[in-house]
Amino acid sequence: MIETEKLQRVAQAGAQQHCVDPACGARFEINERLYVCPNCGGLLDVVLEAYAGADPEQLRTVWTSRLASFDPRDRSGVWRYRELLPFAADAPIVTLAEGNTPIYDAPASAAYCGLNALKLKHQGCNPTGSFKDTGMTTAVTQALILGARTVVCASTGNTAASLAAYAARAELQCAILVPRGQISHAKLAQSLDYGAAVLELDGNFDDAMRVIRELAEDESIYLVNSINPFRIEGQKTVAAELLQQRGWRVPDHVVVPGGNLGNSSALGKGFKELKNLGLIDHLPQLTVVQAEGAAPFASLFRSDSDVLKPVENPQTLATAIKIGAPVSWQKARRAVLESRGSVLSVSEQEIADAKAIIGRDGVGCEPASATTVAGIKRLVASGTIAPDTDVVAVLTGHILKDTDYAINYHQEKLFTPDRSAGKTKRERRLAGTYRNPPARVQATRAAILEGLRRHEQQRDEA
Ligand code: F0G
Numbered sequence: 001m002i003e004t005e006k007l008q009r010v011a012q013a014g015a016q017q018h019c020v021d022p023a024c025g026a027r028f029e030i031n032e033r034l035y036v037c038p039n040c041g042g043l044l045d046v047v048l049e050a051y052a053g054a055d056p057e058q059l060r061t062v063w064t065s066r067l068a069s070f071d072p073r074d075r076s077g078v079w080r081y082r083e084l085l086p087f088a089a090d091a092p093i094v095t096l097a098e099g100n101t102p103i104y105d106a107p108a109s110a111a112y113c114g115l116n117a118l119k120l121k122h123q124g125c126n127p128t129g130s131f132k133d134t135g136m137t138t139a140v141t142q143a144l145i146l147g148a149r150t151v152v153c154a155s156t157g158n159t160a161a162s163l164a165a166y167a168a169r170a171e172l173q174c175a176i177l178v179p180r181g182q183i184s185h186a187k188l189a190q191s192l193d194y195g196a197a198v199l200e201l202d203g204n205f206d207d208a209m210r211v212i213r214e215l216a217e218d219e220s221i222y223l224v225n226s227i228n229p230f231r232i233e234g235q236k237t238v239a240a241e242l243l244q245q246r247g248w249r250v251p252d253h254v255v256v257p258g259g260n261l262g263n264s265s266a267l268g269k270g271f272k273e274l275k276n277l278g279l280i281d282h283l284p285q286l287t288v289v290q291a292e293g294a295a296p297f298a299s300l301f302r303s304d305s306d307v308l309k310p311v312e313n314p315q316t317l318a319t320a321i322k323i324g325a326p327v328s329w330q331k332a333r334r335a336v337l338e339s340r341g342s343v344l345s346v347s348e349q350e351i352a353d354a355k356a357i358i359g360r361d362g363v364g365c366e367p368a369s370a371t372t373v374a375g376i377k378r379l380v381a382s383g384t385i386a387p388d389t390d391v392v393a394v395l396t397g398h399i400l401k402d403t404d405y406a407i408n409y410h411q412e413k414l415f416t417p418d419r420s421a422g423k424t425k426r427e428r429r430l431a432g433t434y435r436n437p438p439a440r441v442q443a444t445r446a447a448i449l450e451g452l453r454r455h456e457q458q459r460d461e462a
Contacts, residue, residue, distance in 0.1 A: 226262025268335020
């Protein structure tokens with residue numbers, strides 16, 4: 001008989017918050033309401049020290065047994081791994097059965113990249129259509145524990161939609177700050193439907209992020225951007241789910257898009273903790289891909305500097321990652337360096353084409369997620385990744401998150417955002433390299449058959 005509750009109590013006993021800056025190293029109680037270190041302003045990590053002695057075989061067995069359980073905690077692809085989380089067994093869990101996302105084999109994307117095979121872990125299959133749900137379940141649970149009445153975030157759309165949903169479940173007031181006119185309609189629609197106070201800000205995401213940090217000084221308000229270490233805790237469990245799905249075989253590379261850099265920080269933390277626990281014996285190389293016009297993290301890795309230089313006016317059609325001053329860059333940098341990974345940026349055209357190819361695998365994703373396949377293609381072309389390498393790309397958002405982008409691509413009506421460069425509209429137009437535009441046909445059998453024939457011909461030519 002496996003004593004799962006005992007396992008979990010052990011996990012809670014040593015939970016603390018640690019400042020990530022080694023020069024500071026301050027430690028705080030797990031339920032102290034903090035976002036950054038009060039001593040030095042550094043980011044905070046949740047650390048579960050007491051759990052270090054756990055038996056990896058026992059953990060594997062427990063986690064496997066939960067796959068056959070109907071307990072809501074076990075149905076969640078986050079709380080299933082609750083031994084890794086800093087919550088007591090009686091925590092008031094707010095869950096929408098998040099996680100449980102598939103890993104797809106993607107032959108069209110693999111061929112496009114020049115790989116023998118490529119796997120896509122589709123985090124867009126979460127309840128609100130993005131990976132944010134895996135961190136929101138833990139952050140909103142922590143909001144209840146701390147007695148917050150209102151939860152807030154700044155967002156490029158997905159964090160907002162996710163928070164709005166989880167706040168509705170928890171019956172908490174929710175306010176989201178989004179850059180006006182710069183988030184997709186689908187994401188806005190979600191937040192409205194889930195009942196959040198939607199505050200549209202004149203400015204970009206970085207402006208929203210700055211304002212929101214001031215708001216969080218109010219005791220009744222709880223901030224749940226990825227600066228919040230409890231978000232990262234939920235998001236890190238994706239590492240465990242991914243490895244469990246692969247029979248604990250560690251991939252050579254795990255590739256993620258980079259925006260505010262919470263996701264890469266979380267995955268890095270997840271893999272590292274699993275290694276420390278003895279569940280795996282080495283780390284996958286973590287690769288982060290940014291959009292060229294919003295790539296301060298890629299620039300940091302190209303330079304010999306230790307400090308990220310924000311991009312003043314970030315630009316990309318992948319609005320989810322239109323971020324110039326990512327808050328979690330130090331944690332993400334640590335994760336990339338520890339895993340001997342890499343960081344790169346890709347162009348708007350590369351993102352658009354990669355997205356269309358992912359669609360051809362029958363998978364689909366939102367533009368930000370397609371940076372992964374675009375980045376892998378580059379790394380294979382440069383010889384950094386060999387064709388027989390075991391690569392997993394993490395798709396972060398669902399294709400229905402940004403249908404305007406998809407429709408415009410297929411009709412060659414996508415224009416890059418670099419107006420300041422003095423380019424004409426024609427010069428800014430992205431090629432619909434893998435376009436699949438709709439065709440108008442008359443309502444006759446012959447016209448439909450002709451339409452089908454033409455479609456086949458166009459695909460062969462592409
Ligand atoms: N992909 C999607 C679909 C996203 O929504 C985001 C971030 C990212 C990638 C980048 O992840 O920030 O952890 O590096 N979206 C945030 C939001 C900023 O507000 O929804 P990251």
